[in-house]
Amino acid sequence: xxxxxxxxxxxxxxxxxxxxxxxxxxxxxxxxxxxxxxxxxxxxxxxxxxxxxxxxxxxxxxxxxxxxxxxxxxxxxxxxxxxxxxxxxxxxxxxxxxx
Numbered sequence: 001x002x003x004x005x006x007x008x009x010x011x012x013x014x015x016x017x018x019x020x021x022x023x024x025x026x027x028x029x030x031x032x033x034x035x036x037x038x039x040x041x042x043x044x045x046x047x048x049x050x051x052x053x054x055x056x057x058x059x060x061x062x063x064x065x066x067x068x069x070x071x072x073x074x075x076x077x078x079x080x081x082x083x084x085x086x087x088x089x090x091x092x093x094x095x096x097x098x099x
Contacts, residue, residue: 007064007065008064008065011062011067014061015057015065018053018057018058018061028043029047
């Protein structure tokens with residue numbers, strides 16, 4: 001079974017991951033500050049790792065959010081909008097492509 005996520009769903013997952021990592025970084029930094037281990041090498045490595053993950057997931061969330069799904073679909077041209085009812089203006093089925 002092949003489950004492929006749309007780019008909007010993937011962008012939301014990346015955004016949720018970025019927000020969760022930001023919360024984790026803030027909580028971890030506050031706890032390390034409270035117990036006096038803020039400048040310990042393990043805390044620094046952990047914080048830098050989280051910053052890399054936050055940067056990557058935030059970048060992917062923004063780039064996927066701005067991505068045009070029509071570019072990936074062979075039945076629609078890039079920039080082609082749906083009709084007034086929200087339906088695709090392209091034919092529903094093309095020969096050789098399973099619906």
